[in-house]
Amino acid sequence: MSDLKTWDYLRREAKDRLEAGGFVDGDQEAQWLVEEVSGMDSAELIASAKTFASVRATEQLDTLLARRLIGEPLQYVLGSWSFRGIDLMVDRxxxxxxxxxxxxxxxxxxxxxxxxxxxxxxxxxxxxxxxxxxxxxxxxxxxxxxxxxxxxxxxxxxxxxxxxxxxxxxxxxxxxxxxxxxxxxxxxxxxxxxxxxxxxxxxxxxxxxxxxxxxxxxxxxxxxxxxxxxxxxxxxxxxxxxxxxxxxxxxxxxxxxxxxxxxxxxxxxxxxxxxxxxxxxxxxxxxxxxx
Ligand SMILES: C[S@@+](CC[C@H](N)C(=O)[O-])C[C@H]1O[C@@H](n2cnc3c(N)ncnc32)[C@H](O)[C@@H]1O
Structure with a gap:
């Protein structure tokens, strides 16, 4: 149990890792990645900031971050992207x-x-x-x-x-x-x-x-x-x-x-x-x- 981290902690940790990796939009990207693994939107994440993320979600975030940190486009890492307000699945x-x-x-x-x-x-x-x-x-x-x-x-x-x-x-x-x-x-x-x-x-x-x-x-x-x-x-x-x-x-x-x-x-x-x-x-x- 002691290894569990809150969503807010995970988001800040992801932001720090991205910024250390030279990503200027680290804050925004961290937000999108956490939304992706949590299945929550930004309002839900604010409400759940102090809730502990599951081990599975934490590991999944780590995997996505690793892909992003070696330069894979964010859209592929997220697996979807908005086109004229329509959410489209995208991959390689x-x-x-x-x-x-x-x-x-x-x-x-x-x-x-x-x-x-x-x-x-x-x-x-x-x-x-x-x-x-x-x-x-x-x-x-x-x-x-x-x-x-x-x-x-x-x-x-x-x-x-x-x-x-x-x-x-x-x-x-x-x-x-x-x-x-x-x-x-x-x-x-x-x-x-x-x-x-x-x-x-x-x-x-x-x-x-x-x-x-x-x-x-x-x-x-x-x-x-x-x-x-x-x-x-x-x-x-x-x-x-x-x-x-x-x-x-x-x-x-x-x-x-x-x-x-x-x-x-x-x-x-x-x-x-x-x-x-x-x-x-x-x-x-x-x-x-x-x-
Ligand atoms: C620049 S991408 C555009 C994809 C999409 N329409 C968009 O705007 O995001 C070009 C697309 O043309 C396809 N393509 C390449 N050669 C083609 C060909 N000879 N006939 C039909 N499609 C082709 C590629 O597979 C690719 O999906």
């Missing part, structure tokens, strides 16, 4: 959904409204990973047919779990495996009104510039496109010509260094108009290409 099979992609979904919803998207019309999330984009869209676009694709079967396991966890809200999402548009049934050719995608867009020689932890933990094939970084984006923009309706739109997240080049490419393969939108840090991050 999928890219951690980023704030930029939340903005991409916001832009797609504005576009859907501008287009007057109707129930049963077809929207596609290419390279769905955790399912973040498809689920973010489904939360607002009721009764639209959303197809979520990925080439990676392990990523699709996570997407399926996340879609299932949303219940009826994501009932309109179909998950299919294959490379970009090849995953879709042929009947959808010429019927897709909106494509939203965050494909891999890092060039091979840019890998050393990535923040620590990214290439060590996140799936390589979710991040790196190839020698130029534009390979996948160009494949999608070109193939989109066969799949979109006459007024169809593609929204793609991209590397700001290649925004201008991608804009030019979109016009060269047949889009009538294209604009680049900035992310929240003011970087040119998204292409909206309209037929």
């Amino acid at each position: 099979r999928v890219l951690i959904p980023r704030p930029e992609t939340e903005t991409l979904v916001g832009l797609a919803l504005i576009e859907a409204q501008r287009m007057g998207l109707q129930p049963e019309e077809v929207v596609v999330d290419l390279g769905t990973g955790s399912g973040a984009i498809a689920i973010g869209l489904a939360a607002q676009l009721f009764e639209v047919a959303i197809w979520a694709t990925d080439v990676d079967s392990r990523a699709l396991e996570v997407a399926r779990a996340n879609v299932a966890a949303r219940g009826r809200m994501s009932a309109g999402i179909q998950i299919v495996q294959g490379s970009w548009f090849d995953a879709l049934p042929h009947e959808l050719s010429g019927r897709v009104r909106l494509v939203v995608s965050n494909p891999p867009y890092i060039a091979e020689d840019e890998i050393p510039e990535l923040p620590p932890g990214v290439i060590d933990y996140e799936p390589f094939s979710a991040i790196v496109s190839g020698p130029t970084g534009s390979e996948h984006i160009e494949t999608i923009l070109l193939a989109a010509q066969d799949w979109l309706t006459d007024d169809g739109v593609v929204l793609i997240e991209l590397d700001p260094r290649r925004a201008k080049k991608t804009h030019t490419y979109a016009l060269s393969v047949g889009f009538a108009g294209a604009v680049i939108e900035n992310d929240l840090t003011g970087q040119p991050r998204f292409l909206i290409a309209r037929r």
Whole structure:
């Protein structure tokens, strides 16, 4: 019994260990880790501050801290992350959904409204990973047919779990495996009104510039496109010509260094108009290409 520690003690101990390990957000991370192992939210933890944690929870916290202290991303350690207010399961099979992609979904919803998207019309999330984009869209676009694709079967396991966890809200999402548009049934050719995608867009020689932890933990094939970084984006923009309706739109997240080049490419393969939108840090991050 004497080894038992209170939740408050465990939280402070975790904070100290994280800060000693150089984590500037040690206080916040300790809070989230303790919430995870206790199953309590912040208010419940305050009320239970002087309660003793079980040995099992204490050991589990120690395991999570050890993973975090060697540099594993917090999102994988926690096993879930919020995307547009929706809690998604994440692990090393999928890219951690980023704030930029939340903005991409916001832009797609504005576009859907501008287009007057109707129930049963077809929207596609290419390279769905955790399912973040498809689920973010489904939360607002009721009764639209959303197809979520990925080439990676392990990523699709996570997407399926996340879609299932949303219940009826994501009932309109179909998950299919294959490379970009090849995953879709042929009947959808010429019927897709909106494509939203965050494909891999890092060039091979840019890998050393990535923040620590990214290439060590996140799936390589979710991040790196190839020698130029534009390979996948160009494949999608070109193939989109066969799949979109006459007024169809593609929204793609991209590397700001290649925004201008991608804009030019979109016009060269047949889009009538294209604009680049900035992310929240003011970087040119998204292409909206309209037929
Ligand atoms: C940058 S991640 C985006 C994941 C998720 N959409 C998000 O925004 O968090 C790119 C995704 O594209 C998938 N991908 C890579 N190559 C692909 C291909 N040829 N066809 C379909 N998906 C592919 C990866 O498996 C990965 O899940």
